Amino acid sequence: MGLHNLDSSVVHENLMKHGVCFLRSSDPPQDSVADSEADDILVEFAKTLGTLEGPHPVFSPDPSSPLAVVSHSSSNPPDGAEWHTDCSWSSSPPFASVLWPRLLPPTGGDTLWLNTASAFRDLPKGMKEDLRGLEAVHDMGSFRNTYAKEGAEGINEGHAKFGSAVWPIVRVHPVTGEECLFVNEGFTVHVVGMMADESRRLLNYLFSHLSRPIYSCRWSWSLGDVAIWDNRSTQHYACSDYTGYSRRMHRVTIVNDMIGEEKIKP
Numbered sequence: 001m002g003l004h005n006l007d008s009s010v011v012h013e014n015l016m017k018h019g020v021c022f023l024r025s026s027d028p029p030q031d032s033v034a035d036s037e038a039d040d041i042l043v044e045f046a047k048t049l050g051t052l053e054g055p056h057p058v059f060s061p062d063p064s065s066p067l068a069v070v071s072h073s074s075s076n077p078p079d080g081a082e083w084h085t086d087c088s089w090s091s092s093p094p095f096a097s098v099l100w101p102r103l104l105p106p107t108g109g110d111t112l113w114l115n116t117a118s119a120f121r122d123l124p125k126g127m128k129e130d131l132r133g134l135e136a137v138h139d140m141g142s143f144r145n146t147y148a149k150e151g152a153e154g155i156n157e158g159h160a161k162f163g164s165a166v167w168p169i170v171r172v173h174p175v176t177g178e179e180c181l182f183v184n185e186g187f188t189v190h191v192v193g194m195m196a197d198e199s200r201r202l203l204n205y206l207f208s209h210l211s212r213p214i215y216s217c218r219w220s221w222s223l224g225d226v227a228i229w230d231n232r233s234t235q236h237y238a239c240s241d242y243t244g245y246s247r248r249m250h251r252v253t254i255v256n257d258m259i260g261e262e263k264i265k266p
């Protein structure tokens, strides 16, 4: 079983149930396909779930391709060890992401996912009530370092490229109807209408609550594995624990949930 012959409706069903699903040692075997061929398979599969997102401001080597390449090594160490939802700073945050590793360190480099619906469900009743009326600002967050090398001009360029977005702190999943926490330590910077210190305390509380191990699972990658997740009900975290080694992951993100839209059609 591989991405090339995977039934997207089965994948969708599992995404609605679990938020993330994995293919272990997909077929064709990783070493039998060239990178470009694997990228084509990745893109073609992602298209069966919805419309693909355009190039990523930092990770897209080819501005005409939807492919994002997340590549780190000793000379370019990872700076993404934070829980996040992909592109929550966007005016249309993606429905799903598909990730296929191409180069892995001999040890480390796991990815974790957490369930934002379960985390919301466990909050105290009064707090849930308060959060339902609040919104938060998302921006390029931890990508700042990429631009900070160029000083103020670089930072301004980054802000212009990424833009900002304001989202409800609690979003209702359009297919499952579950309420999901939509703040993440990677990109959420402020709660609208709150004093700075109050906002910081609330966000820190929510980030700490979300990161409780009971809401998460952890995947140790092997070449040939593929992960597919729903960004509306999950966050993920890439472990930066492979100093001295390289890791390269190819990712495609999907803007709209084609299968889900069909299911909830009136």
Ligand SMILES: [Fe+2]
Pocket: 084, 085, 086, 236
């Ligand atoms: Fe990510």
